[in-house]
Amino acid sequence: MSGTVVLTQRAVRLIGVASGLGVPPDDAAASVGAADALRHTDLCGAVRRNGVGCAWDATVALPATIVERSAALAWLCRQTAEQVVSATTEGALPLVLGGDHGMAVGTWRGVAQAQGAPLGMLWIDAHLDAHTSDSSLSGNAHGMPLAALLGAMPTPWPVASACLDATRVCMLGMRSCEDAELRLLQRFGVKVIGDDEIQLRGLPQALADALAYVGRGGGAFGVSIDLDVIDPHDAPGVNTPCSGGLQGAALVAELRGLGRHPQLAGLEIAEYNPEHDRDGRTAALVAALVESLLAPDAAACQTLEARHGAHDYAPLPVVLARLTALRHRSPSNSPSLMTALIGSLQR
Numbered sequence: 001m002s003g004t005v006v007l008t009q010r011a012v013r014l015i016g017v018a019s020g021l022g023v024p025p026d027d028a029a030a031s032v033g034a035a036d037a038l039r040h041t042d043l044c045g046a047v048r049r050n051g052v053g054c055a056w057d058a059t060v061a062l063p064a065t066i067v068e069r070s071a072a073l074a075w076l077c078r079q080t081a082e083q084v085v086s087a088t089t090e091g092a093l094p095l096v097l098g099g100d101h102g103m104a105v106g107t108w109r110g111v112a113q114a115q116g117a118p119l120g121m122l123w124i125d126a127h128l129d130a131h132t133s134d135s136s137l138s139g140n141a142h143g144m145p146l147a148a149l150l151g152a153m154p155t156p157w158p159v160a161s162a163c164l165d166a167t168r169v170c171m172l173g174m175r176s177c178e179d180a181e182l183r184l185l186q187r188f189g190v191k192v193i194g195d196d197e198i199q200l201r202g203l204p205q206a207l208a209d210a211l212a213y214v215g216r217g218g219g220a221f222g223v224s225i226d227l228d229v230i231d232p233h234d235a236p237g238v239n240t241p242c243s244g245g246l247q248g249a250a251l252v253a254e255l256r257g258l259g260r261h262p263q264l265a266g267l268e269i270a271e272y273n274p275e276h277d278r279d280g281r282t283a284a285l286v287a288a289l290v291e292s293l294l295a296p297d298a299a300a301c302q303t304l305e306a307r308h309g310a311h312d313y314a315p316l317p318v319v320l321a322r323l324t325a326l327r328h329r330s331p332s333n334s335p336s337l338m339t340a341l342i343g344s345l346q347r
């Protein structure tokens with residue numbers, strides 16, 4: 001029998017989307033390169049450290065032959081949706097990564113199709129992403145995915161019908177929006193927990209409320225994280241920085257274990273821009289988010305350790321980290337290793 005203990009959890013499939021279609025022209029090249037840049041930060045390693053299987057499944061990239069913008073958007077969304085459906089059908093949890101948040105239309109269309117039902121949605125973002133092609137002044141599709149997913153886009157829009165259950169959609173962290181977006185979300189009855197409310201009530205309570213809302217009735221939900229929800233000091237590598245916002249470390253801590261939620265049907269991390277990053281800190285934050293999302297929560301660790309007769313109240317990862325550190329210190333002397341371990345647990 002192997003000495004490795006694996007907590008039961010779906011494997012994770014990472015799907016990159018190389019798109020700059022939905023962002024301002026100056027950010028397009030960096031946005032196209034975002035998925036590839038993230039691929040080199042060992043996100044699979046971050047997932048596997050939690051005992052969860054992981055593979056980088058595919059990077060969806062536009063062929064040079066498709067040049068017309070709306071045809072290109074439609075192609076990207078369709079391909080992304082297909083990748084997501086295939087991962088879900090095989091029992092894995094899809095995690096879609098990229099620059100342009102416009103990819104969300106493909107991600108969540110795929111997840112909703114695989115689930116066979118409209119989804120609840122926790123959308124963690126500094127913006128509302130709820131412009132339509134009529135209301136948007138910039139015309140940038142990364143400001144529209146939520147409107148498209150609610151089925152609010154005027155025709156012709158490449159990906160139209162509703163994928164979300166509007167009564168279970170919650171926006172978390174908004175600190176910049178325009179009236180047309182607010183009106184649209186109000187019309188659909190979408191819940192908005194803005195940044196000011198988070199500052200007032202604290203992130204743990206705001207997040208708990210948001211999760212209860214999107215998971216009401218036990219149906220599947222998705223979580224889409226736009227990195228611009230984080231303070232640009234912690235996450236400068238985004239397309240549309242917005243001052244203020246959540247501390248990176250706080251978000252990492254609060255999302256711990258969410259990737260193991262039984263109703264969670266998919267994850268997405270968007271708007272990474274490697275050219276705007278400083279010292280790789282945004283990329284490192286993405287890796288930390290991914291690791292935390294798939295980490296077993298404290299209750300799961302304690303259940304596991306109780307099953308194995310442990311009763312020191314330190315969660316298993318802490319015990320294993322201590323053991324590794326001690327083994328490093330005295331590689332050849334296992335009796336003293338055990339003595340030292342016991343000593344460290346008693347401290």
Ligand SMILES: [Mn+2]
Pocket residue numbers: 101125127129142226271
């Ligand atoms: Mn966004």
